[in-house]
Amino acid sequence: MLNLVLFGPPGAGKGTQSNLLIDKYNLVHLSTGDILRGEIKAGTTLGLEAKAIMDRGDLVSDEIVIGMISSKLDNNPNSNGFIFDGFPRTAAQANALDNLLSDKGTSISAMLSLKVEDAELIKRLLARGQDSGRADDKNESIIANRINEYNNKTAPLKDFYAAQKKLSEIEGLGSVEDIAKKLNSVIDNL
Numbered sequence: 001m002l003n004l005v006l007f008g009p010p011g012a013g014k015g016t017q018s019n020l021l022i023d024k025y026n027l028v029h030l031s032t033g034d035i036l037r038g039e040i041k042a043g044t045t046l047g048l049e050a051k052a053i054m055d056r057g058d059l060v061s062d063e064i065v066i067g068m069i070s071s072k073l074d075n076n077p078n079s080n081g082f083i084f085d086g087f088p089r090t091a092a093q094a095n096a097l098d099n100l101l102s103d104k105g106t107s108i109s110a111m112l113s114l115k116v117e118d119a120e121l122i123k124r125l126l127a128r129g130q131d132s133g134r135a136d137d138k139n140e141s142i143i144a145n146r147i148n149e150y151n152n153k154t155a156p157l158k159d160f161y162a163a164q165k166k167l168s169e170i171e172g173l174g175s176v177e178d179i180a181k182k183l184n185s186v187i188d189n190l
Contacts, residue, residue: 002081008114011121111161114172
């Protein structure tokens with residue numbers, strides 16, 4: 001089973017590349033945001049619990065998110081694998097994910113980390129803001145703060161997967177096709 005963590009700062013191209021990987025390798029996309037919204041809409045026990053927490057303005061616990069991921073894994077038993085988007089973000093989450101996958105007889109195959117310089121990320125996100133209308137992509141100081149948050153809080157997760165010899169860093173500059181070829185090359189050599 002091919003289980004990938006696609007990683008990188010905001011604007012690195014994760015969304016674009018994850019769609020290509022999903023199509024090429026027939027993977028199931030596991031976006032924690034989508035899973036949360038789906039569980040809430042379906043009115044599941046975990047969804048109702050998450051909604052109550054979110055309605056208070058609090059973050060949903062790792063335990064609830066892991067429970068939702070477990071459910072998604074169980075609902076896709078014939079999948080070739082999964083691509084994790086937005087999770088894990090911390091070493092504690094990565095540990096919990098490793099334990100969950102181990103219980104299901106599988107593991108993370110690789111973390112694919114897209115590397116892009118901060119100045120390029122800001123340029124990309126401002127351009128995306130022009131097209132998408134997303135308010136958080138129109139303000140340079142908000143964008144800089146998101147990148148800073150990623151660099152300080154999320155980027156250290158690369159060390160977790162590097163210690164497991166599962167980290168591959170891929171230059172996130174070039175055409176969409178060139179970056180996809182680099183990612184495919186890493187995956188095909190796993």
